[in-house]
Amino acid sequence: MSASLDSALDPMEEIRFRKKHGTMWIEMQKYTHFTFDELEQIMIIFFKIQKRDEKPAGSDLISRAHFRDVLHTGLGMTDAYMMERVMVALDRGTSPYVTMSTFAKAMSLYLRGDLEERINYAFTCYDLLGEGHLRRETMYQLMKKSLAKASRDDDVEEAVKELVDIMLKRMDVDLDGVINFQDFHTSVVNTPSLLESLGYCLPERPAVFSFLTTWCPTWGKM
Structure with missing residues (x-):
């Protein structure tokens, strides 16, 4: 060129x-x-x-x-x-x-x-502690940061707890109380809109x- x-x-x-x-x-x-x-x-x-x-x-x-x-x-x-x-x-x-x-x-x-690349990348972004799975506390932290921009402080707490419960029920495929990579992968492949469900990490x-x-x-x- x-x-x-x-x-x-x-x-x-x-x-x-x-x-x-x-x-x-x-x-x-x-x-x-x-x-x-x-x-x-x-x-x-x-x-x-x-x-x-x-x-x-x-x-x-x-x-x-x-x-x-x-x-x-x-x-x-x-x-x-x-x-x-x-x-x-x-x-x-x-x-x-x-x-x-x-x-x-x-x-x-x-x-x-x-x-596949985006799933791997998004999970790495969300896995704050590098544990290989997403705990309830991690999901709560991610969602609270995301919702805090659009809601008053007194509205955030309860809304986040409800959303975390919903996401765990939706994505915890093996029902072990955490979302591991395979849970996340399976959920996103079945429902691609869940890819950035815990925070916007892609353009x-x-x-x-x-x-x-x-x-x-x-x-x-x-």
Whole structure:
């Protein structure tokens, strides 16, 4: 692709960036849903963010703060509490930086991820303690954070308790008092609308379409 993917970048700078990382992108393509040309465009977005970032010299990283800006402004993911969970789900490390690989995998998930990938990702977001299952207390915490925005404090407590009871009855397939991954998986496969039942951790389709139209107009409609 000879045309510059972003007119704000110096053409020679962009060429150097592509030459430096082209081999790496071939490997990265294996675990994304992008063609090489599409991945190249995603990496140009990464490069543009990187240019205005304060990062370790010579690194191929962007700050978590700037990555969250992309999710917030570019993909409409505005829930601050869930954003903390999202960062853990995407990158189990504690570094304040996001790697090129993590960025590519995240964009692949958000723009083209299949149901299996989204189920795994959503469950990881909700599994606050990394226990492999969701306890009543965990579900209560997640739902309370979600409902607190739309309700008065004195309305939230009882509503959340009722919702947790409903969700446990609906999703606790093996009736052991917790929702393990298999419970969650089975419930969502049968009723896909349950995928984000404990908090919004994925961009909505209009936001995805807007992102693609703005940043990747040559891709066409998904």
